[in-house]
Amino acid sequence: MSEAIKVDIWSDVQCPWCYIGKRKFEAGAALFDGNVEVEYHSFELAPDTPVDFDGSPVDYLSQRKGLPVAEVEQMLEHVTGIAESVGLHYDYDSVHQTNTVISHELLHYAKAHGRQLDMKERLLKAYFVDGRHVGRIADLADLAAEIGLDRDDVIRALTAHDFLADVKADVAQASAYGIQGVPFFVIDGKYGISGAQDPDTFAQALRQAHTEKSEEKNK
Template identity: 65%
Template structure:
């Protein structure tokens, strides 16, 4: 293979984005949409290359009960120590930002819960080639539809909507076979110094924290692709 051909092959390989995220994180869903818009913007540029995404587990509130008795304002004020009025303002603000990227958050219907089983389901879905679809389904179920994403039976219903074997999903979640994979993601987050989500890692070397504007994501992708060309030239 000539140097030119080798450079072309290297630059055409997918850019890998590893994302640490939680199901119960409003900014993670917003960040997901903004990243998708950024990828679309980048893909429209000449010489763009494919993008590969992998999600990793991160629990913002691992001590949350599966069945929290209260609404989101009560959770933020009681569990997080945030005054109710401030919590209400926070939710109003994030709902407005979500709406700006086409997401219709419904905090009145939202069922706050522990997300470890949802993360286990994400790993199950990844093994069956449906991780990205499962992530979108879980986030929509939680923030838009008011579905419960902490109980095994409810999670199995959501998985079945994507064509996954419901009985096998129940078996997997009851056995906890993916708990180690969830904990491994969390340890890696600690090693990388990730303290909040969403957190995006491009090609294992560039970290982007938070729900940045689509243009920022597009710029990082263009930078990564450009550096590949420079290295291969």
């Protein structure tokens, strides 16, 4: 069996393109005839957002970006349509805009327990599809329990912020790479892919990294 190609992905739980990009990357990885090892990293799009933001995503984006409500609604309608095209049924009327730092801490907790990929999928679906809150410890612990993690231990770790330093390290590394938007994919530590690109782009990058790795090995 060939050596896995490592893919590091910077992403935020409340980034609509990150969930779309996840699906497109997964489709690309399926086209690639080889092993892929994925690790998610934290990126906070809006670290100053309150956990209990009083308003809708439309209110939030309109205020934050200084755009008319109609324009924001059009943006969300557009991204919802793209999501639909990859099989994701976004429900923006139910979304709870929040602060995602603790959800990133949970992703690091899940990584430490070998469940990061399942947790990432659960959090994205919770936020965009299920209308669940992903900013409060109790709600996050419920979601963690749904994938089989120990609810009480999750509450303990998140309350103590055991993984906050790991979140900060990811954010610092993103900054060092010059990452300004997400999703951002780093293939085998060599190639960067920004945004929700087509599956073929990911497959091609994986093949390229794989070929180079094989050539290195045979030198």
